Every structure is written in structure tokens, then in C-alpha cells.
Amino acid sequence: MSREPAVTPELAREHGLTDDEYATALKAIGRTPSFPELGVLSVMWSEHCSYKSSRVHLKRLPTKGPRVIHGPGENAGVVDIGDGWAVVFKMESHNHPSFIEPYQGAGTGVGGILRDVFTMGARPVAVMDSLRFGEPSHPRTPGLLRGVVAGIAGYGNAFGVPTVGGEVQFDAAYNGNILVNAFALGLCRSDRLFLGQAKGVGNPILYVGARTGRDGIHGATMASAEFEEGEEAERPTVQVGDPFMEKLLLEGCLEIFAAGVLEGIQDMGAAGLTSSTVEMASRAGNGVELWLDRLPRRAKHLTPYEILLSESQERMIMVARAGEEQRVLDICAKWDLDAQVVGRVTDTGRFVVRATPGYDPLSGAPWPDDPPVVVDLPVDLLTDAAPVYTRPCVDDPRLTDRYGVDATGLAFDPRSDLLELLSAPNVGSRAWIYRQYDHIVRDGTMVRPGAGDAAVVRLYCEDERGRREKLIAMSSDCNGRFCELDPRTGAAMAVAEACRNLACVGAAPIGLTDCLNFGNPQRPEIMAQFRDAIDGIADACKALGVPVVSGNVSLYNETTEQGGPRAVLPTPTIGAVGLFEKVSDVVGAGFRTAGDHVFVLGPHGDDRLGGSEWLTRRTGRVCGRPPSIDLAAEAALQSLLVRAAREGLLASAHDCAEGGLLVALAEACILGQSGAVVSLPAEYAVTPGGLFGEDPSRVVVSVTPYVLELFSRRVAEAGVPCAFLGRVGGASLSLEGVASWGLDEMREAHASALDEIVGR
Amino acid sequence: MRAVVIQFPGSNADFDALHTLRDVVGVETSYVFHKTPTLPAGTDLVVLPGGFSYGDYLRCGAIARFAPVMADVRRHVERGGLLLGICNGFQILTEAGLLPGALTRNAHLRFECRDVLVRVDADGPFTQDLRGRVLRLPIAHAEGRYQADEATLQSLESKSLVAFRYVPAAAPDARLPANPNGSLHDIAGLYGGPRRNVLGLMPHPERMAEPILGGTDGRLLFHSAVRAALAR
Numbered sequence: 007m008s009r010e011p012a013v014t015p016e017l018a019r020e021h022g023l024t025d026d027e028y029a030t031a032l033k034a035i036g037r038t039p040s041f042p043e044l045g046v047l048s049v050m051w052s053e054h055c056s057y058k059s060s061r062v063h064l065k066r067l068p069t070k071g072p073r074v075i076h077g078p079g080e081n082a083g084v085v086d087i088g089d090g091w092a093v094v095f096k097m098e099s100h101n102h103p104s105f106i107e108p109y110q111g112a113g114t115g116v117g118g119i120l121r122d123v124f125t126m127g128a129r130p131v132a133v134m135d136s137l138r139f140g141e142p143s144h145p146r147t148p149g150l151l152r153g154v155v156a157g158i159a160g161y162g163n164a165f166g167v168p169t170v171g172g173e174v175q176f177d178a179a180y181n182g183n184i185l186v187n188a189f190a191l192g193l194c195r196s197d198r199l200f201l202g203q204a205k206g207v208g209n210p211i212l213y214v215g216a217r218t219g220r221d222g223i224h225g226a227t228m229a230s231a232e233f234e235e236g237e238e239a240e241r242p243t244v245q246v247g248d249p250f251m252e253k254l255l256l257e258g259c260l261e262i263f264a265a266g267v268l269e270g271i272q273d274m275g276a277a278g279l280t281s282s283t284v285e286m287a288s289r290a291g292n293g294v295e296l297w298l299d300r301l302p303r304r305a306k307h308l309t310p311y312e313i314l315l316s317e318s319q320e321r322m323i324m325v326a327r328a329g330e331e332q333r334v335l336d337i338c339a340k341w342d343l344d345a346q347v348v349g350r351v352t353d354t355g356r357f358v359v360r361a362t363p364g365y366d367p368l369s370g371a372p373w374p375d376d377p378p379v380v381v382d383l384p385v386d387l388l389t390d391a392a393p394v395y396t397r398p399c400v401d402d403p404r405l406t407d408r409y410g411v412d413a414t415g416l417a418f419d420p421r422s423d424l425l426e427l428l429s430a431p432n433v434g435s436r437a438w439i440y441r442q443y444d445h446i447v448r449d450g451t452m453v454r455p456g457a458g459d460a461a462v463v464r465l466y467c468e469d470e471r472g473r474r475e476k477l478i479a480m481s482s483d484c485n486g487r488f489c490e491l492d493p494r495t496g497a498a499m500a501v502a503e504a505c506r507n508l509a510c511v512g513a514a515p516i517g518l519t520d521c522l523n524f525g526n527p528q529r530p531e532i533m534a535q536f537r538d539a540i541d542g543i544a545d546a547c548k549a550l551g552v553p554v555v556s557g558n559v560s561l562y563n564e565t566t567e568q569g570g571p572r573a574v575l576p577t578p579t580i581g582a583v584g585l586f587e588k589v590s591d592v593v594g595a596g597f598r599t600a601g602d603h604v605f606v607l608g609p610h611g612d613d614r615l616g617g618s619e620w621l622t623r624r625t626g627r628v629c630g631r632p633p634s635i636d637l638a639a640e641a642a643l644q645s646l647l648v649r650a651a652r653e654g655l656l657a658s659a660h661d662c663a664e665g666g667l668l669v670a671l672a673e674a675c676i677l678g679q680s681g682a683v684v685s686l687p688a689e690y691a692v693t694p695g696g697l698f699g700e701d702p703s704r705v706v707v708s709v710t711p712y713v714l715e716l717f718s719r720r721v722a723e724a725g726v727p728c729a730f731l732g733r734v735g736g737a738s739l740s741l742e743g744v745a746s747w748g749l750d751e752m753r754e755a756h757a758s759a760l761d762e763i764v765g766r
Numbered sequence: 767m768r769a770v771v772i773q774f775p776g777s778n779a780d781f782d783a784l785h786t787l788r789d790v791v792g793v794e795t796s797y798v799f800h801k802t803p804t805l806p807a808g809t810d811l812v813v814l815p816g817g818f819s820y821g822d823y824l825r826c827g828a829i830a831r832f833a834p835v836m837a838d839v840r841r842h843v844e845r846g847g848l849l850l851g852i853c854n855g856f857q858i859l860t861e862a863g864l865l866p867g868a869l870t871r872n873a874h875l876r877f878e879c880r881d882v883l884v885r886v887d888a889d890g891p892f893t894q895d896l897r898g899r900v901l902r903l904p905i906a907h908a909e910g911r912y913q914a915d916e917a918t919l920q921s922l923e924s925k926s927l928v929a930f931r932y933v934p935a936a937a938p939d940a941r942l943p944a945n946p947n948g949s950l951h952d953i954a955g956l957y958g959g960p961r962r963n964v965l966g967l968m969p970h971p972e973r974m975a976e977p978i979l980g981g982t983d984g985r986l987l988f989h990s991a992v993r994a995a996l997a998r
Contacts (some may be wrong), residue, residue, distance in 0.1 A: 159877050163906070166778025166819040250776050250821030340801075342775060442877050442907040446973050447816075449782045454980075464978060466785065473789075501771060757941055766941070 010041040010311070021048035027393055031649065034387050041507075042310040042359065043381050049277035049315060050284060050388040053561055057392045059527035060559040063540045071553035073516050079274065081122045081202055082192075082648070083555025085116025085517040087476050087585055091467045092196040094128040097189040097482070097521040097581040098135070099560035104186040107244045112186050113161035114247040114319050118322070119190040120165060121273035124256050125322065127200040127263050131448060132463050133162050135172035136521070136579045137190050137484045140181030142763045147326025150184055158188070159248075159442040164249035165256070168451050169443035171461035173482055176431045176763075177628070179490070179575045185604045187521040189482055189581040193465050200263060200485035203325070204286035204294055204351045209269055210331045211283065211294060211349035214338055215255045215321040217304035221245050222278070222317025223446060235539030249658050251320040258341035267330035274321040276391070280314045282323045283349070284357050288389040293354035298361035299373045302344040306368050310361045310380045325351060329353035338358075357383050400640030409492065409631040413615055416624040418694050421745035423620065425755045427665040427698065428672055432541055432619050434759020452477070457677065458595045459510035459661050460584070477586040481505075485664070486575030487617035491632040493535040496617075497578045499633075499702050502640045503663060504582035505550050509644040510659040510705060512591040512651030513584030515550065518558040520580055523562040525573025535576040536561075543578060549637035549736035550644065552582070591651045596677025597658040600709040600735035603658045604674075604682055606667060608643045609636060609727050610689045611701025619664045620698035633701045639726070640703045644726035647705060655709060655717045657734075663703040668697045668741070670706045670733070672752050675739045681749055684732030685742040692744055708734055767995040769795040774830050779816030779853065779970065780838070786972040787813070791988045792883070795956040800833040810995040811848040812839055814855030816906070816970060826869065826909045827857035836862065848891055848991055849964045853907055856955070856966035865958040866922070866968045867914030873948025877908040881980075883948055884930040884954045884969055890962040891994035892987045893929060900933060901983040903969035905946055910968040912949035912956075930955035930967055933971055 011017060018028040021044055030038065031047050039047060049055060057064065069077035075084040075092055082096035100115025112135075120130050135158050140147050159525040162169045167190070204211070222245035262268060270290070272282040279296070287294045298313050308316075326334050331347055338345035352358070359381035362374040383527035384391075427433050453462035460481035467474050483504040489496030505515045520543060525532040547554060564573040586592065597604070616630030649658050658678065662670040667690070675681055690696045709717045721728045732742075740746035758766075771783045780797060787795040798805060805812065820829035830836070838873070843849050843864065851859040859865040872878060881904050886896040922928055932952040934944035945952045947968070955967025971984030 056849075156876075162875055163908075164778075166817060248821070250818060250823070253776055253778065253818075390944070441880050444877070444879050445905060446879065446904055446970070446979070447782065449785050449973055449976075449979060452978050466781075478974055720793070 007575065013038050013044050015039055018044060022052060023048055027051060027180035035383065040380060042314055043383055045311045045315050046280050046381055046383060046388065048252060049280055051392050054276050055281055055561055056392040057559055058395050059397050059561060060536065061394050062396050063537055066540055066544050067554045069545045069553050069555065072188065074553050074555055075196060077553065077555050078557060081125050082198060083407060083517060083519060084126065084581065085555055086196055089474060090196055090471065091476065092194055093191055093478065094126045094194055095189065095191040095519055095581065095583055096122050096556040097187055097519045097523050097579060098558040099523060100186045100188065101184065101523065101560055101563055103244045104154055105184050108150050109157035109160065110244055112154040112157030112245050114245045115186050115188045116158055116161040116304065117247045117252050117319055118275050119188045119293040120167065120252065121275065123190045124237065124259055124395050125200065125271050125273045125404055126194065127198050127368065128194035129260060130167045130190050130192040131450060132191045132480060133167050133169045133189065133466060134480060134482045134581060137172065137174040138180045138185035138577060140178050140184065141178040142176050144181050144449045148763050152613065154186055154441055155439050155721060157546050160630065161249045163444040165253050166447050168445045168447045170451055170463055171455050171480060171482065174287065174436060175486065177486065177575060182572065183563045183574050185523050185563065185577055187579045189519065191480060191583065195465065195469060198263065200268060200271050202286050203270035204292050204325065205269040205290045205325065207292060207351050209328050209351045210347045210424040211324050211347055212324045212326055212331065212334055213321065214258065214324055214343055214345045215347045216248060216251050216304040216318055217344055218308065218313055218316050219305045219318045220312055222314060223312060223315045245317050245319050247319050254341045254343055255320050255322060255742040258338055258343045260335045260652050261332055265333055267326050267333050268511065268641065269327055270325040272323050274323060276317065278317045284385055284388050285324065287357065287385045293352040293356045293358065293385060294349055295352050295358040295360065296349035297377065298359060299365055299367060300346050300348050302346055303368065307366055308357060314359065331517060353438050355385055357381060357385050357388060375521055384394050397527055397533045398530045401534050401535035402531040404535045404580060408629045409616065411621065411625065411630045413621065413694055415602050420692065420697055423698065424668050424672060424747060425751065427619060427669050428752055428755040429758050430623065431759050431763060432618060433669060434756045437757065438760045438764055452592060453511060454700065457509040460513065462511055462592055479508045479511050479584040480505035480582065480585065482579060482581045483507065484579040486577040487622065487628045488632045489539060489576040489578065490628050491617050493538035494542035494578050495632060495635055497539035498546040498637065499635050500578055500580045501543055501546035502549065502635060502702055503550060503661065504580040506644055506705065507663050508582055509575050509647035510593065510595065510661050512593045512648060514648050515552045515582050515584045517555045518547065518552055518580055518582050520578055521555055521559065522559045522560050523563050523574060523577040523579065526571060527561045532573055534538045537688030539576055539578045546637055549641050584703060587652055590654060593656045593659050595653045595673045595674060596658055597680045597682060597708050598657045598678055599710060602710050602734040603714060604684055604706065604708050604731040604734060605761065606704055606729050607646065607726055607733055608708055609639050613693065613695030613699045614701065615695050615699050618666065618698060618700045630714065633703045643703055643705065643726050646726050647721060650720055655713050656709040657710050659705055662706065664700065666698040666700050667704065672739055674706055675749060676753050676756050679749065680734055681736035681738045682732055683736060683740045687729035767807050767810050767811065767992055769792050769793045770798045770805060771795060771813045772800060772814055772835055773797050774800045774819035774833060776819045776821050777815050777817035779972065782970065782972045783813045783815045783852065786975045787988060790975050790985060791992060793992060798835060800835050803834050804838045805842055809842060809847065811850065811991055812842055814851040814858050816853035816855060819854055819858060823858050825861065827854060827861040830858045831862035843959050843964055846961050846963055848994065849959065852891065852970055852972060853968055856968055857909065859964065859966040864964055865956050866918045867912055869909050870913055871909050872911055878946055879906040880904065882969060883933050883944065885933045885934055886929065887931050888926045888929045888957055890929060890957045890963045890965065892990050894990045894993055896986060896990065902981055902982055903971055903974050905969050907968055910947040910949065912953040914947045914950065922956065927957045929957045929965055930954055958991040
């Protein structure tokens with residue numbers, strides 16, 4: 007303890023506190039904080055924990071709905087799926103750690119989001135991963151892709167949760183700052199939810215799970231600063247994952263939940279022990295007192311500062327009812343989990359930490375009596391009174407300069423361009439990735455990755471009340487290029503696409519989670535992107551009637567390069583969850599039967615190429631006027647799809663996304679192992695925009711002739727534009743008067759999409 | 767008939783096995799925790815499920831063979847009871863010496879999850895009347911490359927103990943080899959035990975037993991086991 011540095015304004019600055027913030031803290035505390043207190047303040051007031059830049063904007067998101075049991079503010083959102091059951095889900099980023107050490111960074115990202123879900127009492131049953139890497143030719147891209155995918159696989163596969171979906175996009179804007187967003191969904195009884203609350207003065211606080219080490223100290227602070235050159239020096243701050251420990255922790259927690267002895271529970275994630283106990287105290291309006299001498303640890307001579315800031319993985323904090331501690335300890339012993347009473351709930355409203363200077367339980371000496379106080383701070387100073395900023399927003403004045411692009415001189419050949427797009431890393435098969443994930447464990451995966459527009463998972467709901475099956479769909483989406491060119495429209499399109507993917511498989515959306523990845527919020531043009539993206543998400547949520555139930559904000563995703571800062575594409579990733587009425591509603595994306603009629607549903611847009619994969623490949627940059635979206639038309643389209651699915655009118659349905667209409671047709675052929683003979687409707691031109699433009703709100707469907715009349719009636723009732731394209735059949739996709747492509751060559755092109763990065 | 771699924775710490779396809787046996791095939795099935803010294807009386811079938819027992823940090827399955835429950839599992843086999851090891855369960859059987867050889871890192875060094883085709887190449891309690899039939903079953907493993915010395919392989923072949931072999935699809939996809947992991951002799955599963963009553967296999971029959979999951983080929987093994995148990 008004597009070696010602890012003296013706390014000075016200089017040291018506070020090194021901890022990421024501004025001079026104003028430090029002055030506020032000094033005034034509130036009434037004295038100079040101790041070194042561990044400074045550490046506690048710095049993590050609790052970090053962007054990552056306090057949401058100080060984003061909070062004022064997040065309030066504009068619609069979070070209410072008839073099925074919402076818990077919205078944002080808990081560890082994850084909870085949505086009712088009927089019959090006494092609920093799904094718990096959230097998406098979270100682990101961007102900076104994954105760039106520094108891709109395997110551990112991505113793996114612990116999965117581990118963290120799994121804990122957020124099971125800390126609420128739910129068993130995780132599905133994971134998705136939304137990934138962004140730099141351009142395929144960038145020297146770091148192959149290693150980062152391999153490491154991240156292996157890390158996700160290494161954690162999720164061993165834990166035993168299927169990774170059923172996700173997405174990946176490559177763009178130069180992510181060269182120096184990749185994105186790793188992990189989504190997890192769990193299943194629980196809606197009357198057996200657990201919250202992160204330190205309820206009941208005098209109740210014991212228990213520490214359960216992995217022992218504390220020095221890994222991940224200041225992870226939350228790292229996540230709250232932009233990258234500088236030499237970021238590899240941050241490596242010691244990356245956490246190391248142990249999925250086996252997490253699996254034991256899950257089973258132990260589920261058994262403790264069932265025993266009915268807990269008042270509250272929270273995982274130790276960002277800012278570890280500090281954040282978990284402070285947040286639990288805050289939610290319950292109580293205080294906590296921690297006894298660090300008793301804390302299970304794996305490293306020698308840990309200081310209070312290190313213990314309070316460690317982000318060692320696979321740890322939980324529980325508040326048990328007084329007298330029930332032994333029950334918790336017994337269940338932990340069954341699952342070979344370390345567990346210890348490390349404090350109690352108080353009525354002081356203060357965060358108090360006691361530790362004996364120089365004492366290390368690993369020495370074998372007994373716990374000393376009456377350890378002195380090393381931290382004594384008001385809980386509300388660390389939570390509600392944390393700084394909130396309304397940061398300046400200024401629209402980037404140069405943005406619209408990028409809209410003016412003359413596409414007439416660009417090389418355009420429908421035949422070779424389609425094969426080029428099918429084999430593009432942003433369009434083609436992701437099989438190299440998802441084959442490394444166990445996507446079928448737990449016997450629930452009905453539509454596997456790559457097989458449909460959204461993953462479909464059967465939930466096995468079983469307890470003493472009986473057994474029943476529920477069917478849900480999930481999808482994650484965001485095209486950062488559209489968000490870059492028009493943040494509000496791009497974000498609305500991300501919500502629309504995620505929900506459209508659910509509608510394509512036949513599910514109605516019941517809730518969203520978001521993971522908002524942006525650059526440095528202290529730059530007004532980044533803050534303007536953030537503000538607009540929030541408005542776009544809100545626009546689409548209102549139009550589609552879907553609430554946001556959980557989320558995460560990741561700022562400072564930028565690098566300092568020569569010529570100034572370079573931010574990632576604004577990437578508000580959306581994870582959407584939908585519910586089916588019955589198994590027969592599930593619709594696949596591939597064509598099924600020769601003779602089926604093929605239509606494109608939805609409005610013909612403006613054939614705009616802005617932000618499209620085709621234009622980005624041709625010009626080497628994200629440019630052009632981006633598509634617009636008519637959210638009322640989108641809502642009508644999605645309602646029609648779900649209704650038609652429920653009435654059994656669709657043989658297949660597939661969204662037009664990256665690569666536009668022609669790529670969607672080709673994908674429906676590849677997935678269905680069937681050709682099609684089609685011609686373009688009158689309003690579509692044989693131009694790059696007509697074939698490869700990425701206007702939203704369009705879905706390619708196939709319909710068996712027997713139900714054409716019923717289908718047409720529903721289309722007319724819905725008022726959704728519908729154009730006949732042709733018929734399913736043959737061994738090639740033939741676009742009359744333009745070109746034709748053999749199934750084999752399309753399949754091979756599609757399958758080779760990641761070859762240029764990871765080899766065959 | 768009565769079946770049990772052993773839960774080692776880190777088992778994660780324990781639910782898959784329980785669900786398929788109990789809910790799909792209709793067999794009375796329960797979990798048995800690894801610290802339990804004895805199997806329930808009247809156990810006909812023991813399943814060692816997939817997963818990462820004890821984290822698989824040393825070698826896959828290397829620690830599980832020391833679990834307290836394993837002594838009684840051996841007695842169950844000696845009595846002629848059925849024992850099925852799926853994926854990590856197969857790895858445990860080889861580590862425990864209940865089946866010969868070893869399962870090592872896939873030749874391409876990655877975890878792989880996809881459907882494969884396997885041909886039934888041997889008769890036994892789990893494959894009655896199925897010999898020659900090609901089944902589509904999923905795999906999900908990083909260590910499934912079967913290896914053994916030449917004498918062992920010859921012995922397995924001459925005694926017709928190779929239960930399942932990876933075979934190519936009718937229209938082969940050149941990008942995906944029929945043999946997904948480099949196993950010698952394309953071995954996907956083996957019989958052993960005093961009465962061919964032990965079966966280990968890398969593919970997951972319990973994940974391909976319902977139409978909703980994409981097929982029902984895996985159900986055949988469990989139906990065969992039910993017949994065998996009823997015949998005893």
C-alpha cells in the first residue's frame with residue numbers, strides 16, 4: 007500500500023478524467039481520493055460504464071411494447087413469448103480487445119454476453135456474431151478474421167451454445183479498428199427473472215466463479231479511448247477466457263436460481279467487481295461493503311486497486327438472503343466453483359471497501375480482523391451523478407460532395423459482374439466461418455446459418471408445468487456504408503432489413519437489441535452521425551412497431567492516421583428477434599419446385615447505386631447518393647410476408663440486400679439448387695442500378711401455381727407492389743435478353759467468396 | 767427400457783441425447799452426474815454425450831475416464847449393457863481403453879460443423895439391419911481424426927468392427943471432402959466391447975432425429991438400440 011502513487015490532478019488525467027470531472031469529484035468527496043478510489047471513479051465515469059456521451063440521445067429510442075418485460079437498464083432485455091416463457095437477449099461489442107488479441111478478444115466477447123443473459127436467470131440457447139473487418143487485401147485482415155472466428159468458435163462451441171447466425175462485412179474504414187459484436191439469446195420462465203439488485207440490508211454478498219487475476223485491468227477505460235499507434239502495448243489489458251469455467255458457472259447459477267435463495271445477481275463484466283457491486287447497490291438504493299481480504303484470487307500480492315479494476319472473466323456477484331449462504335456454497339461445491347462471502351448489503355448508500363495493507367490470503371495466513379477502509383464513496387456519485395454530456399453535433403459539410411458520382415463511364419457487364427459479386431467477400435458464402443461454429447448443439451436449429459434469411463431456433467420450454475415448443479427467428483444486420491452516406495436513413499434501413507429478414511422466414515418481430523459502433527464522440531461530426539442514427543432507429547421502430555429492449559454503445563472506434571483521425575463507418579448493428587405461430591410458417595430462401603412463379607415484392611426504388619457493393623468495387627470508395635426508404639411501404643411488405651407465410655402461400659422468400667435484385671435471384675437458385683427463367687419488369691432497366699442497386703424493401707418470392715390466386719388477393723389487399731419475374735426451373739438462371747448463368751458456375755463463385763482472404 | 771446420459775463437467779450435448787431418447791424415441795431417460803458412483807439399477811443403455819468434458823484442456827476425454835461414475839460404466843459393459851459414446855463420448859471411450867486408437871486434431875486443424883454421409887459397415891446392436899445403408903448425420907468437432915497403428919486397423923477390419931465410414935455424396939462437392947477430418951480408413955465410428963455392445967462415433971445421430979432438424983437418419987441408431995434392449 008505504501009507504494010501506491012499519490013493522487014494528483016496529473017494522475018487523474020492519466021486515468022481519463024478531465025480536469026472538470028476531477029474537480030467535480032473532489033468537491034463531492036470533500037477530500038483527495040485514495041488511489042483505489044481514483045481507479046473506481048475513472049472506470050465508473052468512463053464512457054463505457056457511464057454512457058456519458060450517448061445517454062441524452064438513447065432516451066429517444068422506443069422501448070415499450072406489450073411483450074416487453076424488461077427494457078434497457080438491466081443486464082439484458084426480456085420479452086414475453088407466451089405461456090409463461092420469455093426470451094432474454096442483448097448484443098455487445100468487444101472491438102478493441104479483438105483488434106489487439108483476436109482470439110481472446112472475440113472469445114471473451116462471447117463469454118461476456120452469455121453472462122449478461124444467464125445472470126437474468128435464462129439458459130443461453132443461441133448466439134449470433136456481427137463482424138466488421140478491413141478490406142480483404144489489407145495485410146492484417148486474414149489474421150484478424152482467422153483469430154476472431156476461432157475465438158468465437160473456441161468459446162461458444164465449448165460452452166455449448168449454438169452460433170446460429172450473424173454477418174460480416176469488409177471495408178477499408180475498418181482497417182485499423184475491427185468490430186466484433188456478439189448477440190446472445192436465452193430462455194427463461196417469465197416469473198423467474200433475476201435482476202442485478204443488492205436488496206435487503208444485511209444480506210451477504212457472494213463471489214462465485216473464476217479467481218481474480220491481473221487480466222483486463224482498465225478494460226473499460228481502453229474501450230473509452232481511440233487507438234494510438236503501438237496499441238499492442240495494451241495487450242496485458244485484454245482478458246483471457248475459460249469457456250469450461252463459464253459452463254460450470256452457468257450450471258451452478260441455474261441450480262442456485264432454482265433453489266430460490268437469491269435476491270440479486272450480476273456478472274462481473276467491464277470494470278469488474280467495482281461496476282457490478284456499485285450498479286447492484288444503485289438499483290436497490292442501498293450501499294455495499296466489500297471485504298477484499300476474502301476474495302478468491304489467482305495472482306499474488308494483488309492490491310485493492312488491481313482487485314477493484316480487474317476484468318478477470320467468468321465471475322459473478324450474488325446477493326443471497328441472509329442465512330442461505332451455505333446453500334449457495336454447497337451448490338458451488340457440486341459444480342467445482344470457487345465461492346466466498348465477500349461483503350454485505352448496507353443502508354449507507356456508500357460503496358465501502360475494506361482491505362488489510364500487505365495481506366495476501368495466498369500466503370496461507372488467516373483473514374485479519376477489522377481490515378481498514380480503503381474506499382468510501384457515495385454510490386450515487388458513481389452512477390446517477392456521473393457526468394452526462396450533450397456534446398456538440400455538426401453535420402459533416404463534405405458528406406454530400408460524395409453523392410455526385412458519374413457511373414456512366416464505369417465498366418458494366420451483367421454476366422461477369424454477377425459472378426464477380428457472388429464471389430465478393432461482402433456477398434458470397436460465409437460457410438468457411440459458420441462451419442467453424444457448432445451451430446446445432448442443443449437440438450434446436452431448424453434453419454441453419456446460410457440456409458435462410460434469418461436463423462430459426464426451436465425453444466424447448468420445459469418445467470414442472472409441462473413441456474412445449476416455441477419457434478423463434480433472429481437476424482443481425484447493418485450496412486455501415488449507407489449509414490456513412492446518410493446516418494438517419496442507413497440506421498432505419500438496418501432496422502428494416504433485420505426485421506425484413508425475420509418476415510422472409512415467416513416470423514413477426516417482437517424486439518430488437520442494438521450495438522452502436524461509432525468514432526470519437528468529441529468530434530462534432532461523429533456525434534451528429536450518432537444523433538441521426540438514433541433518430542433513424544427510432545423512425546423504423548415506430549413504423550414497424552418493434553421496441554428496442556437492450557443495447558450497447560461503443561464509441562472511440564477510430565484510429566489516428568497521417569492526415570487525421572479515421573473513424574469506422576457508423577455501424578449501428580441491429581439484432582432482431584421474431585416469433586412464429588407454428589412450425590409450418592417457416593419459409594426458406596431457396597427456390598423449391600420447377601414451375602413456381604417468381605415475383606419481386608415491394609416498391610421499385612430509384613435504382614440508386616450509392617453505397618452499393620457494385621459501386622464501391624468500381625470506384626474503390628463509399629460514395630454516391632444512397633437509397634431512400636419508405637417505412638410505411640416497408641411495414642406493409644413485412645406484414646404481407648408474415649401473413650402469406652402463416653397461410654402457407656410462399657414457397658420461398660429472399661431479401662434483396664448486398665448486390666441487389668440479380669444477386670438475390672442467384673442466391674435463391676443456389677440455395678434451392680434450381681434454376682429460373684426470368685425477365686426484368688418494365689420499370690427495371692438493364693443498368694448497374696437496375697440489376698445491382700441496393701434499394702431496400704424488396705423481396706424475391708416464389709409461389710406455387712395452385713395458390714397464385716390466393717397470393718394475388720393478399721398482395722392486393724396489402725397494397726404492396728408486386729412484379730412477375732418468371733418461373734423456377736432448369737439448371738441455370740436465365741435473364742431473358744441479357745445473359746444466363748449455370749448453377750454450377752454460380753455455386754462455385756458464391757462458395758469461393760472468402761478464398762482471397764483465407765485460401766481454399 | 768431405461769437409458770442414462772452421463773453428465774461430465776463440460777458435457778454440452780447431454781440435452782441433445784436426453785431429448786432424442788426421451789422425447790423422440792420414447793425411452794425412459796435420465797441424467798447421471800459424473801460424481802455418482804453407481805448407475806441406476808436396470809440401466810440398459812449408457813450414453814457418454816458430446817461436449818468438452820473437463821474443458822478438454824489436456825487431451826479430449828483424457829480426464830473423464832477417471833470420473834467416479836466410470837468404474838460402474840465399465841461393469842455395465844462387462845455385463846453386456848449398451849454403451850454409446852458420441853463425439854466427446856467417443857473420445858472418452860478411446861482414452862478409457864474401451865475402444866482402441868485415438869482421435870486427434872482434424873487434418874485441417876479447424877473445428878468443423880456440417881452434415882456428412884456415413885455408410886453403415888458393420889452389424890451390431892445400434893445398426894441392426896442397416897448394413898450398407900448411407901446415413902446423413904451432422905458432425906461438430908475439432909478432434910475427430912481417427913488414428914491407430916496398422917495392426918489395430920487390420921484387426922478392426924478383419925473383425926468387422928468399423929461401424930461407420932465417411933463416404934462421398936452422389937454429386938460430390940469438390941470443396942468439401944467426404945472424409946471431414948482425415949480419419950484413417952475413413953473411420954467415423956467403431957464397435958467394441960465383449961458383445962459389440964460399445965459404439966463410439968464422431969457424428970451426432972441425436973442431432974438428426976427429427977424432421978424439424980433436417981432429417982431423421984440418426985433416429986435409426988436409437989430404434990436399433992431399443993430393439994436390442996428389448997431382446998435381452
